[in-house]
Amino acid sequence: MSRKSSMSIALARVVVLAVLTSLSVRRTFAADNGSPWGANYFPNVPLVTQDGKTVHFYADLLKGKMVVINFIYTKCRDSCPMETAKLAQVQRLLGDRVGRDVFFYSISIDPERETPAELKEYADKFHVKPGWLFLTGEQSDIEVVRKKLGQAARPGENGLTGHSTSVTLGNEETGQWMQDSALDDPSYMAVMIGDWLSSWGHQSPAPSYAEAHTVDADRGSYLFRTRCAACHTIGHGDGVGPDLFGVSRFRDHDWLARFIATPDKMVADGDPVATSLYAKYKQVQMPNLRLGDPDVAALIRYLDAQTAKTRTSARSAGQRLPEN
Numbered sequence: 001m002s003r004k005s006s007m008s009i010a011l012a013r014v015v016v017l018a019v020l021t022s023l024s025v026r027r028t029f030a031a032d033n034g035s036p037w038g039a040n041y042f043p044n045v046p047l048v049t050q051d052g053k054t055v056h057f058y059a060d061l062l063k064g065k066m067v068v069i070n071f072i073y074t075k076c077r078d079s080c081p082m083e084t085a086k087l088a089q090v091q092r093l094l095g096d097r098v099g100r101d102v103f104f105y106s107i108s109i110d111p112e113r114e115t116p117a118e119l120k121e122y123a124d125k126f127h128v129k130p131g132w133l134f135l136t137g138e139q140s141d142i143e144v145v146r147k148k149l150g151q152a153a154r155p156g157e158n159g160l161t162g163h164s165t166s167v168t169l170g171n172e173e174t175g176q177w178m179q180d181s182a183l184d185d186p187s188y189m190a191v192m193i194g195d196w197l198s199s200w201g202h203q204s205p206a207p208s209y210a211e212a213h214t215v216d217a218d219r220g221s222y223l224f225r226t227r228c229a230a231c232h233t234i235g236h237g238d239g240v241g242p243d244l245f246g247v248s249r250f251r252d253h254d255w256l257a258r259f260i261a262t263p264d265k266m267v268a269d270g271d272p273v274a275t276s277l278y279a280k281y282k283q284v285q286m287p288n289l290r291l292g293d294p295d296v297a298a299l300i301r302y303l304d305a306q307t308a309k310t311r312t313s314a315r316s317a318g319q320r321l322p323e324n
């Protein structure tokens, strides 16, 4: 491992520890004083779920629950698909706690144009499981909710494209509330929700903290895990996007590098392969992750190496794989 990468891993640990220390201080404060934020703080406005049911924000969605809340709009091509795919990973990590004591809510910030049916279609694209509601409602009601959760657009900012990628994590009963980035490593978020919000008292199925720390020294592997794995596997079937097994062999190298760097531009320019992939994957567009050339090259090397590895282990297990 290079000196630089071991230093950045060490730094990342310090940051996580610092965050945890400040959080546990806040937790003690909240527990000692009871929750200062209840019906007196959160609005009880009506919202409509993806199944067309009317629910009330405080009474039905927050009271006595642990929650994960973000704001999206389904036409968003930039950060929202990545946010939703990462939260779906968090949902998988938390297993059956979601829907039992932890609830996920994605609230539309374009409610006048987004119907429950559209939200349902969007949720299906990301293989969302029960316990996660997609909500729409009156614009003015949603604005109040956004403001109370500290997620309102800043003055002068476009309310749609300028929306933050924050997720609010909270436990209404204990009054523990925090913001996390939706683009964070899903394992950290699962630990935050599964352990921190439960005052570390829950034997959660989320990975242990030690596991969440295994930062891989290899750049390609690290990038894949943090930027791609929310939507792709290599040899384990389709996710939100296609299985990338063999992709470095059956696609032209330059095409692949251009696609990973600027998938949005390739679709916009009418590249035939990109256009047909876009149609096939129910029009979820692979996001432009603003990767530089060295990162794209590291990812392609990783895809190639993983394909070879998957093939070798499948062969030794006597399985047949496509000849890519």
Ligand code: HEC
Pocket (backbone or CB within 6 Å): 081, 082, 085, 223, 224, 227, 228, 229, 230, 231, 232, 240, 241, 242, 244, 247, 251, 256, 259, 260, 263, 274, 277, 278, 279, 281, 284, 285, 286, 287, 289, 299
């Ligand atoms: C939010 C989900 C999402 C994320 C994150 C994502 N992708 Fe994709 N990817 C897709 C979807 C959906 C498609 C197919 C539709 C399309 O082309 O837009 C796709 C297509 C691809 C393809 C084309 C596959 C083929 O058959 O030619 C490659 C290569 C690819 N992605 C690589 C990556 C890499 C590398 C990363 C991480 C740096 C990544 N993707 C991150 C959703 C995602």
